[in-house]
Amino acid sequence: MADLISNLAGITSPNPFWLASAPPTNSGYQVQRAFEAGWGGAVWKTLGEPIMNSTSRFAALHFNGKRVAGFNNIELISDRPLDVNLREIADTKKRFPNHAIVASLMVEPKQEKWHEIVKRVEAVGVDGLELNFGCPHGMAERGMGSASGQVPALVEQQTAWVKEVATTPVIVKLTPNITDITATAEAAAQGGADAISLINTINSLAGVDIDTWQTIPNVDGLGTHGGYCGPAVKPIALHMLGDCARHPNVDIPISGIGGIATWQDAVQFLLMGASNVQVCTAAMHHGFRIVEDLLDGLSAYLEEKGLASVQDLVGQSVHRYSEWGNLNLNHQVVARINQDVCINCNKCHISCEDTAHQCIGRYTDENGAPYLKVDEDECVGCNLCSIVCPVEGAIAMVPKPNGLPPMSWNERQAAIAND
């Protein structure tokens, strides 16, 4: 059986599946149950100064019959007393010495505040620290969370303060609410971070009730922006992960977070450079036991690929993620319809005719039966028809060799300049 042990900047865990800092890691009771269920690590619900939470704090986007395609929250950090959390962390670590327990921290951007909390949580035996520079609501209005995390200088400064006293690995959790996440990733590395994690939640408003005209969620008639997560954010997280993983100045390990719900999602994050993954919404939606599928699926996948360890996957796709200017513009694919499985629903014809390049024709064969065919000379290979087709395998995007040598935009511009 393949080795699932994961190592993030020296923090080891029996497998790469950690619960992200959020309601599932709110207490010792929950984290211990999660470890019993099979999770390899947990980032404790963010600790800091005492706060108060609002009621009515979650909302979800249900899309086309699928519940919780996206999840929105206006919850703040832990509302439990710090000493209670610390006692439970110590107890959990004693019971599960081989599992990873990371303390998520958020305090005011002051050196003495960071020093104090780091010393207190390390005294109870945590395996690492995660600095929460990501939370986009509530705490940000008080200068913490993403308010700090959007300013590279503040990320670097606060990371450096933590590193002055920390004896365990320091992970900096980044906010996606920024134009270029590599700027803060670089700042974290510059400040001495041992790893980064991403993404935290994305600024959002879940909806407006069209009967009452209230925001969703609302607290006694007033709404506020919340943090968006769950399956809908996965492509955004994956892009930010890839950008950081291939950045030459972000040469530290990454913990991947954002919309991971299946073992396939996890594999994609590992391939795109994550050393491990963290999960929140999927656990909130389906419970701790989803980890069984995650573990079974990942083990079987590694076996099928003939890989000995989960480490063998990490970063394997990073070099395939590049700038648009490096893409081969002479590469050509076209759509081809498999008449054996096509059900003649016409969806591909409508999409191509109305919104693409008008190259799927409708015909009638010698028996009077309708069929559709792609005019391959006109097809620009945009993939739209294969995306809208409801039948698996009915449309394949196939290479159409054109005899031209590979040429990217950058190569083309360079050739023109040298002429």
Ligand SMILES: Cc1cc2nc3c(=O)[nH]c(=O)nc-3n(C[C@H](O)[C@H](O)[C@H](O)COP(=O)(O)O)c2cc1C
């Ligand atoms: C209700 C809720 C509370 C959260 N609280 C925290 C928190 O205290 N600290 C933190 O770093 N992230 C917090 N997060 C963000 C998650 O840790 C995670 O980064 C985000 O949800 C993306 O992962 P997902 O798509 O698997 O949910 C919270 C998320 C949710 C849904």
Ligand code: SF4
């Ligand atoms: S790939 Fe695009 S252009 Fe080609 S047939 Fe499909 S929709 Fe039309």
Ligand code: SF4
């Ligand atoms: S969308 Fe798919 S199934 Fe429908 S007509 Fe086109 S190829 Fe056939």
